[in-house]
Amino acid sequence: MKHIDFYLDFISPYAYLAFEHLPEALAGLSYSVAYKPVLLGAIVRHHGHKAPAEVPSKRQWTYRHILWLGHSLGVPIDMPATHPYNPLPHLRLAVAASQGGEINRYQAEQLFREVWRGGQDASDPARFDALKARLQPARDVADAAVKAELKGNTDAAIAQGAFGVPAFVVDGRLFWGFDSLPMLRAYLEGDAWFAGAQWAGADQRPSALAGG
Structure with a gap:
């Protein structure tokens, strides 16, 4: 049985869609999953990127795209009242x-659906308090150890090559994005392609761009 580290941030609609679609995408396979919250903003800054919502035309496309994906897959999804927000x-x-630092599927579901279903304000304090009452955390959210574990998850994701979410790591191999789920399934099924030169050598060539 293969083990998957699933790095996620609740701010990401693609991470939400991947979470909801994962059981169907990997149906019939034997695997385990560790759901690991990370701070997407820190990963983006580490690589010197901009988040999709920081580029107006990309923001517009992203929101339309994720609503279409939800529609096409039968996954309920609504845009929050404000987005991006502070996750x-x-x-x-x-x-x-x-x-x-590893949450279970129920906890991930509660948090994702709080943001991506119903079209309400994810930053509303009353809704956050109600969510907290449902999850009943054993520790204070402001505890230094909690902050350290979140940073530890984020640093671990970066160390394994993550540059965004959702990111899936299996056997030290990184699969990124909602649209990588078919590729992830093929790897879990033992597709021989992953043992060949196309995986190992795809990036083993010089770049013709300055500084590449």
Whole structure:
């Protein structure tokens, strides 16, 4: 049985869609999953990128695209009243309710659906308090250890090559994005392609761009 580290941030609609679609995408396979909250903004900054919502035309496309994907897959999804928003309270709540920074599927579901279903304000304090009451975290969300575990998850994702979410790591191999789920399935099924030169050598060539 293969083990998947699933790095996620609740701010990401693609991570939400990947979470909801994962059981169907990997149906019939034997695997385990560790759901690990990370701070997407820190990963983006580490690589010197901009988040999709920081580029107006990309923001517009992203929102349309994720709503279409939800429609086409039969996954309920609504745009929050405001987006992007500050996901740190949700991320720290997740870690405070976790075991060593890994949350279970129920906890991930509660947090994702709080943001991506119903079209409400993810930053509303009353809704956050109600969510906290449902999850009943064992630790205070402001605890230094909680903050350290979230940073540890984020640093671990970066160390394994993550540059965004959703990111899936299996056997040290990184699969990125919602649209990588068919590729992830093929790897879990033992597709021989992954043992060949196309995986190992795809990037083994010089870049013709300055500084590449």
